[in-house]
Amino acid sequence: MAATTGDNEPVLPPAIENAWGLRDRPPKGPRPGMSVPGIVDAAVRVADADGLAAVSMSRVAKELGAATMALYRYVGSKDELLMLMVDVGYGPSPGPPPPGTDWRAGLTRWAWAEHDALRQRSWLLHVPITGPPITPQQLGWMEDGLRCLDGSTLAESEKMSVLLLLTGYVRNEATLTSQVAEGSRATGVEPNEMMPAYGRLVARLIDPARFPALHRVLAAGVLNQDDDPDDEFTFGLDRILDGVEALIQRRAG
Incomplete structure (x- = not known):
């Protein structure tokens, strides 16, 4: 179960905050142009090209021309990255059924x-x-x-x-x-x-x-x-x- 705050509100995991754009992670260090969406898109490109087994923090960093540790300022773990990749990988939903559709x-x-x-x-x-x-x-x-x-x-x-x-x-x-x-x-x-x-x-x-x-x-x-x-x-x-x-x-x- 998810952790809760003192007023019983659930504490959002970092991956969920990132997916919904609720996490404020201002760029730091030598790569100010890096972003969570950019990292996830790079990881999806790796998976599309070479399969999920090829996805690692170091491989994604290489794809972006950055140091591996720089990714952790934006994505806390590989598990968090995978969760975000799934959201992007599925793509948008097909939309609600057209009017009159049974x-x-x-x-x-x-x-x-x-x-x-x-x-x-x-x-x-x-x-x-x-x-x-x-x-x-x-x-x-x-x-x-x-x-x-x-x-x-x-x-x-x-x-x-x-x-x-x-x-x-x-x-x-x-x-x-x-x-x-x-x-x-x-x-x-x-x-x-x-x-x-x-x-x-x-x-x-x-x-x-x-x-x-x-x-x-x-x-x-x-x-x-x-x-x-x-x-x-x-x-x-x-x-x-x-x-x-x-x-x-x-x-x-």
């Missing part, structure tokens, strides 16, 4: 926006999640997702649960797609050949009497070609929204 179309639009953000910057998936979102742009994403459910029959707690379920699905699918791509690069097997190669291997290994259900999948040719990741994402997203729709109808009596 809840299902709104959440579909929202989920695809997050999907595209994570596909564009897969390093975001490697940043540890240490708590609920609290930075400006991430709260903007939450706000826009919740607004998709305005006027529905769901309780406010259920709206939050829907968003948690949906973003968990999006992150899981993005992680799977990213890891398959990494595996493809490591093995030299083209992504569209991975599933057929897997199917041939499984066919050599299984006994139809022991694995009848899997044998039927093979016999139907399900593994003969690679699925389009977007088709798989759409299928799962639609099934989740079907469940949300059933809940909304139940709440409506």
Whole structure:
């Protein structure tokens, strides 16, 4: 839990103060032009180019042509830097649903926006999640997702649960797609050949009497070609929204 002041007000961590522009850190020393946004942008450039593992305070300092210790006058730790990078990396939220958009179309639009953000910057998936979102742009994403459910029959707690379920699905699918791509690069097997190669291997290994259900999948040719990741994402997203729709109808009596 966050620390509190004597009047029970929460004490904002430095990273949160920086993200919301509430922390006054005037430039000091030989690099008066350095700023928190500039440091975060440099770190994002490193991650975009070479992955999250390449991000270190020394590497970011080198990117800026500054001494490593100079960064600590603005960003207190690497963990603080990572939190700020995530806020910038996701980018602005997709905005509230356009007028006349029903809840299902709104959440579909929202989920695809997050999907595209994570596909564009897969390093975001490697940043540890240490708590609920609290930075400006991430709260903007939450706000826009919740607004998709305005006027529905769901309780406010259920709206939050829907968003948690949906973003968990999006992150899981993005992680799977990213890891398959990494595996493809490591093995030299083209992504569209991975599933057929897997199917041939499984066919050599299984006994139809022991694995009848899997044998039927093979016999139907399900593994003969690679699925389009977007088709798989759409299928799962639609099934989740079907469940949300059933809940909304139940709440409506």
